[in-house]
Amino acid sequence: MGKFTDRIVLILNILGAAAMLMAYLAPAVNPARMFLPALFGLAYPYLLMLHLAFICFWLIRLKKEILISIIVVLLGWNHLNNLVPINFRTSEIPVNSSQDRFLKALSYNVRGFDIYQWSKEPEAKKEIFKFLETQEPQLVCFQEYFTSPKTGQTHTYISNQLKYLPFNAVYYTADPANRSGFGIATFCKYPILKKSRIPFNSSFNAAMYTDILFRSDTIRIFNIHLQSIKFQEDNYAFMDTARLKYNNEQMKGIRAIGSRLKTAFTMRAEQAQIIANYIKDSPHPVVVMGDFNDTPQSYAYRKIKKGLNDSFRKSGRGFGNTYAGEFPSFRIDYIMYGPPLLSSEFLRIKTDHSDHYPISTHLFIPTESSIE
Numbered sequence: 001m002g003k004f005t006d007r008i009v010l011i012l013n014i015l016g017a018a019a020m021l022m023a024y025l026a027p028a029v030n031p032a033r034m035f036l037p038a039l040f041g042l043a044y045p046y047l048l049m050l051h052l053a054f055i056c057f058w059l060i061r062l063k064k065e066i067l068i069s070i071i072v073v074l075l076g077w078n079h080l081n082n083l084v085p086i087n088f089r090t091s092e093i094p095v096n097s098s099q100d101r102f103l104k105a106l107s108y109n110v111r112g113f114d115i116y117q118w119s120k121e122p123e124a125k126k127e128i129f130k131f132l133e134t135q136e137p138q139l140v141c142f143q144e145y146f147t148s149p150k151t152g153q154t155h156t157y158i159s160n161q162l163k164y165l166p167f168n169a170v171y172y173t174a175d176p177a178n179r180s181g182f183g184i185a186t187f188c189k190y191p192i193l194k195k196s197r198i199p200f201n202s203s204f205n206a207a208m209y210t211d212i213l214f215r216s217d218t219i220r221i222f223n224i225h226l227q228s229i230k231f232q233e234d235n236y237a238f239m240d241t242a243r244l245k246y247n248n249e250q251m252k253g254i255r256a257i258g259s260r261l262k263t264a265f266t267m268r269a270e271q272a273q274i275i276a277n278y279i280k281d282s283p284h285p286v287v288v289m290g291d292f293n294d295t296p297q298s299y300a301y302r303k304i305k306k307g308l309n310d311s312f313r314k315s316g317r318g319f320g321n322t323y324a325g326e327f328p329s330f331r332i333d334y335i336m337y338g339p340p341l342l343s344s345e346f347l348r349i350k351t352d353h354s355d356h357y358p359i360s361t362h363l364f365i366p367t368e369s370s371i372e
Helices: 003-028 036-042 044-061 066-075 077-083 124-135 155-161 233-241 248-280 299-305 311-315
Strands: 102-109 139-147 167-172 181-188 192-197 206-214 217-225 286-291 333-337 342-348 359-364
Touching: 003 036, 003 044, 003 066, 003 299, 036 044, 036 248, 044 066, 044 077, 066 077, 102 124, 102 286, 102 333, 139 155, 139 217, 139 286, 167 192, 167 206, 181 192, 181 206, 181 217, 206 248, 217 248, 248 286, 248 299, 299 333, 311 333, 311 342, 311 359, 333 342, 333 359
Parallel strands: 102 139, 217 286
Antiparallel strands: 102 359, 139 181, 167 181, 192 206, 206 217, 286 333, 342 359
16 A cells, blocks of 8 residues: 555545534534535444544554544544443442332334234234333333224223233324324323323324323323334335436435435424423423434434433443334434433343334432422
């Protein structure tokens, strides 16, 4: 390798640094105003791997240019911790804390309990309920909850499978009048005092909050499912077969995907602002659970997380990617909480029954005197 190779790699390194800085802007820039940072934010994990490759290259070459990527990566230390948290302990809860102040929370996009057999597993629905029972959660937030009298998968049927969580609240997006179709649902071991839909512009996605009575404290639980990208079969087919030919057909495919991404980013930003306002106005301690359809390197994540803790960052380890579908895997499902709550033992549980992995954590709710 000679000077020519070094020059080429240096140019690529500088371009990669510019792309990384653009990704760092993504959480701060509303995609409705400028879409490009959101796109680079989505690519952040891959940009990080690119810079690690540059670091290895310059290390082998013993060149000072190694500082470019080192500095760029360190500038995004907070973003790096969103991707791979550095936790020496998986609990922020004091030792010997009272066990009756713990609440095990689980969030799961169940994709309709596989009603249309997307997973190709005949027993997927039964396996989901069996899995949930073994987890012994006290609070579950479902996204893409689905019921239909025609299929026999009614709300009563599902409630009977979850008898250990006797209290529930459901909001249907497709057919709320007949209480059927897709929606979101919150099931809880503890009484639900109040529930309310959070209105935003979407025919499929939704958000709601429920106030639960935990011991003698009221906790507000937000269950949210933000705007999906809604790729069509032809979009997936294009991504599977795309080659850089720059012909009219390929440019048409690129524009179609870009348009769907831009629409979804913009709608999620709007929805996140609405939810953030509800969180800010909550008179009770807050837990936020759900499928954001967006990464930690996004405007929507930053808006909702303001003033809250991300349980993966506080008590998780490793890579927490939660999407298991055809699109590249990202962390898009979250459990967040506000003060004075604490968390321990965040888990991303790999199961094959949906296109999302369920996530869980143990929340610690201090005594009544510290909540007031």
